[in-house]
């Protein structure tokens with residue numbers, strides 16, 4: 327049975343056919359200080375080793391240049407007791423630097439490195455240990471294989487390392503890891519000598535790409551399937567979560583402008599061609615005089631599920647779009663340098679002022695506007711006709727009816743798309759997540775504006791991007807649906823009619839909803855609006 331070395335610091339000493347190699351991440355700088363110290367500069371900051379021994383100093387400089395066997399570092403390989411002590415001290419020192427140390431394996435009788443485990447977090451720790459040959463192993467369902475254009479890498483949102491597979495023989499191990507097998511069985515099947523495969527497996531287990539199970543009555547059991555938190559996650563969801571946040575990856579993050587200094591592929595405002603329909607503009611004084619108070623709106627707002635298809639007007643849509651999503655100002659010049667790039671100001675907030683969201687209106691029944699699909703020009707405050715045929719609008723409205731559980735097609739549907747290029751030009755890693763946050767911000771803004779106006783609204787969280795892109799005339803990769811809002815007027819005198827779960831246990835002043843419903847638009851806003859008449 328193989329064993330770890332005495333220091334217990336994650337070396338595999340007993341797999342005869344392999345050599346372990348050590349190097350530093352490519353982005354680590356090693357510098358000697360005037361005071362005898364050595365400093366390591368990495369993406370996670372500076373680390374100063376005040377009094378490194380000569381061997382640690384030499385090892386670090388050599389590891390900076392590429393993978394080295396510690397046995398080849400001066401004086402460590404002669405088998406003497408002093409050399410063994412020096413080596414133990416070196417391993418102890420390297421153990422504290424695990425977040426910048428890349429660990430590689432090579433078969434002793436061949437030159438090329440088989441695979442490497444590279445740390446991706448300042449918390450990464452790598453302590454491979456020899457495997458029990460009888461233990462069931464399998465590729466983690468969260469691990470995935472991808473190419474960087476030269477090599478295959480294995481990554482997992484659960485792992486704080488990425489594994490590089492440099493040789494086909496190393497890749498071949500994964501061919502036998504789709505289902506659970508004993509480590510010994512995998513070693514027998516793979517293209518490499520058994521001890522090399524076992525060493526590689528122990529690296530893959532330590533890196534989190536391969537999981538060890540337990541033998542249960544009904545076959546192998548893996549914690550990945552039984553862990554109460556983990557079993558709920560899918561790979562795409564967990565990958566998106568870990569990659570759109572900081573902490574578990576080493577990718578660039580935030581406003582990096584990684585494509586260069588240009589203005590990006592998307593203009594600050596997309597000019598629209600087509601037949602235009604100027605929209606009603608509300609008067610601020612009217613709104614200030616007639617709007618229900620914020621608390622009344624917040625407390626009595628519901629998702630509306632019933633609409634009277636004869637009540638919605640073009641004036642309603644004009645006022646609604648103006649108050650919720652129009653452009654209030656443009657900042658910076660188009661084509662200006664990054665950091666000073668053109669941005670927008672709208673009633674709802676958006677990260678970086680990018681405002682990548684566009685609003686398409688599918689009109690089903692609206693006095694003053696023909697049925698059809700329109701796009702909102704938020705600068706001109708006009709609708710521009712995209713398609714006046716009945717079917718595109720009908721398709722979008724039907725989808726919304728099903729998604730929102732409505733009895734009938736809604737009078738209007740506002741589909742939000744994102745012009746991804748505007749986001750991705752600026753932001754690395756967090757761009758798409760930011761767009762989804764914007765959708766939520768817009769949804770709440772629309773809910774509140776609609777309710778203040780006496781309209782009913784219901785958010786639609788599921789988007790169908792193939793049909794929607796075809797119907798809106800967009801390339802789904804450049805611009806596609808990310809959310810939608812159903813809008814209409816509830817049947818006469820009725821406020822928005824939400825679904826209440828069967829057992830609703832009110833807490834924290836549940837009666838406020840009814841009290842605030844007294845501020846219904848019929849009682850206040852409607853009367854005020856009638857005095858001003860249609861504009």
Ligand SMILES: Cc1cc2nc3c(=O)[nH]c(=O)nc-3n(C[C@H](O)[C@H](O)[C@H](O)COP(=O)(O)O)c2cc1C
Nearest residue numbers: 627628629729730731769784785786787788824825
């Ligand atoms: C982001 C988001 C997505 C939603 N998606 C849907 C949806 O697809 N279908 C639906 O019927 N309701 C949807 N809703 C409405 C919720 O079901 C509703 O807000 C919830 O039941 C609470 O009811 P209330 O809005 O009346 O307070 C969504 C709400 C939000 C905020």
